[in-house]
Amino acid sequence: MNWYLDTFKNKYADFSGRARRTEYWMFMAFHFPIIFFLSFLSGFLEELGFGFVPSSLLIIYALLSFIPAMAISIRRLHDTGKSGWYYLLSVIPYIGWVIVLIFTIKDSEPMQNKWGPNPKGPNIDEINDIGNPVEF
Numbered sequence: 001m002n003w004y005l006d007t008f009k010n011k012y013a014d015f016s017g018r019a020r021r022t023e024y025w026m027f028m029a030f031h032f033p034i035i036f037f038l039s040f041l042s043g044f045l046e047e048l049g050f051g052f053v054p055s056s057l058l059i060i061y062a063l064l065s066f067i068p069a070m071a072i073s074i075r076r077l078h079d080t081g082k083s084g085w086y087y088l089l090s091v092i093p094y095i096g097w098v099i100v101l102i103f104t105i106k107d108s109e110p111m112q113n114k115w116g117p118n119p120k121g122p123n124i125d126e127i128n129d130i131g132n133p134v135e136f
Contacts, residue, residue, distance in 0.1 A: 004030040007068050011075075015084060019075035020119045024104055027072050031065060073104065078115035080106045 003026030038058040045054035074084035080103050089096040108118055 001030065003027055007072050008065075011071060012068050013071055015071050015074050016078075017075055017116045018079035018108070018113075018119050019072050020079060020108065021076070021104070023119075024072055024076040027069070031069055034061060034065075073100070075115075076104045078113070079108045079119065080104070081109045081113055 003023055007023070007027050035058075038054075038061055042054040042058045046052075070087065074087050077084055077086050077100075082103055086103060087100060090100045092099075108120055111118060
């Protein structure tokens, strides 16, 4: 839950940098069930005659979560060495989202790339500083 909330609070529209697989999939582990639950609830309550109010909850959540979901997906693509523009592949019917899914499943690039250091561990500068005196 902390990964999910952290994305909303601290990285809402942060399209730069990198996101580990853990950060990405923990966000999605909460995001997709919320979407499915609100969709189910919306359809169920509309069948009972509650009108458009239940759909409003789904629409509000979708609008609020669209930017952070896109941002974390783009940061995840950065972590695998892909440009954020690859996210646009997801609009291609049937196959596009599968390609993006494969990219998000891939492991991180092990070292620093043009989007920043590997979020899993020390970057090359830290490794090179091992054994050097610390400057204050």
